[in-house]
Amino acid sequence: MPEGHTIHRLAKDQTRLLVGRTVRVTSPQGRFADGAARIDGTVLESVEAYGKHLFHWWGTGEIGHVHLGLFGKFRVERSDAVPPPAGEVRMRMVTGGGSEPFTTVDLSGPTACSIDPPEVRAAIIARLGPDPLRRDAKPAVAIERMARSRQPIGALLLDQSVIAGVGNVFRAEALFVNRIDPRRAGRACPEPDLEALWRTIVAMLRKGVREDRIATVDPSELALPRGRVRRGEATYVYHRDVCRRCGSAIRTVALAGRPCWFCPTCQPR
DNA sequence: AACTCATGCGAAT
């Protein structure tokens, strides 16, 4: 479930669970054994999210970099004994024990998991656009990029060097809410529309962090179950056959190599 | 048991 909201939620949760503590770091699967050994038993100073990247600042001065890709997941377990790893666990972080239960944080399936000098983090951030979930985000940077580009807006939204953190679901949903055809060139979008699009993305991502899921549909339009939602159940167009607003057949168009769902009626050319 | 699919992204073509 990794778009930017997932990463920011992980940063918050892992800050609460692990920061300020001495952490045992291992790689049950083995593929991260060298990295784990470098920081094992040191203190986690902070956890930072930037777009879809997660950074662990370790007491050694080195920085852990995690990118979940499409399949990556974290699992957290609190228990009196450290559980045996379930499935492929690339990185395991454990605190607690003694008088309190163990907290085990397992990472599986990431695209990236490494321990690097600070310059690597700086280089990664340098090639990212503003992250709508960060206080230091400068919306104008993203809006200007889009307003000058002849690329389709649907491609621009997935370009992490334009906006960091938007993925395939939020792209489709934010464009729908703003009634913008994903194929329209960025520079063919009036700037007030691009500003509104940014605000929509901020609101959607924040809600995603709060609820730890993607549920973009306005609650007034749908009573949503509190738990996990099925695909297409809490979206306007993403993975839907029929438009929730007007009943038109939803279409997809490939943009930036991935299908972008849209309503041809609500998002006219 | 086999197969399909997924909210990502960089390298190869």
Add this chain to the structure above:
DNA sequence: TTCGCCTGAGTTT
């Protein structure tokens, strides 16, 4: 534009 990689859940044989 396509391919390959990373893993697990859900669906189909």
